[in-house]
Amino acid sequence: MRTAVTLVEMIIVVAVVALLAAMVVVAARSIDNQAKEKGAEGLFSVLGGALEEYYDFTGTFPPQAGTNPSENSEALYFKLRSIPDSRRILEKIDNSLIKDEDDYGIVDTPEIYDPWGTALDYQYVVGDSFPKLISAGPDRDFDKADDNITNR
Numbered sequence: 001m002r003t004a005v006t007l008v009e010m011i012i013v014v015a016v017v018a019l020l021a022a023m024v025v026v027a028a029r030s031i032d033n034q035a036k037e038k039g040a041e042g043l044f045s046v047l048g049g050a051l052e053e054y055y056d057f058t059g060t061f062p063p064q065a066g067t068n069p070s071e072n073s074e075a076l077y078f079k080l081r082s083i084p085d086s087r088r089i090l091e092k093i094d095n096s097l098i099k100d101e102d103d104y105g106i107v108d109t110p111e112i113y114d115p116w117g118t119a120l121d122y123q124y125v126v127g128d129s130f131p132k133l134i135s136a137g138p139d140r141d142f143d144k145a146d147d148n149i150t151n152r
């Protein structure tokens with residue numbers, strides 16, 4: 001007659017529960033990343049509209065500030081804010097994505113962040129048909145470009 005589960009049975013139950021928990025975490029993370037990807041695409045479409053308004057008003061796109069994404073993001077926000085029609089479009093961006101984490105050249109100007117919390121990069125070389133907006137993606141690393149998201 002049995003009075004208790006064996007140690008082996010216990011280990012199997014714990015392993016199965018741990019496996020199920022891990023699967024739930026992976027699935028939840030994937031759903032979360034899909035939602036954030038949509039958020040990044042929405043952000044790019046809003047910024048694309050603001051860039052078009054900027055171009056209509058000035059005849060050019062905002063210059064790229066330098067090589068540091070955060071600095072580029074801050075300078076882009078500053079430039080887009082300076083044109084009334086662009087500024088109006090910027091107001092559609094969720095407040096959680098507009099943060100002033102540091103001064104990268106322009107004091108007290110916020111930067112634009114992707115849904116994972118990394119400042120966007122903004123690249124524009126005179127002659128380009130349209131500027132490039134880049135999110136570092138879920139891994140928050142621009143150098144690992146597999147999961148990066150761009151507007152073109």
Ligand SMILES: [Ca+2]
Pocket residue numbers: 074099100101102103104106107108109110111
């Ligand atoms: Ca800043």
Ligand SMILES: [Ca+2]
Pocket residue numbers: 136137138139140141142143144145146147148
């Ligand atoms: Ca990346």
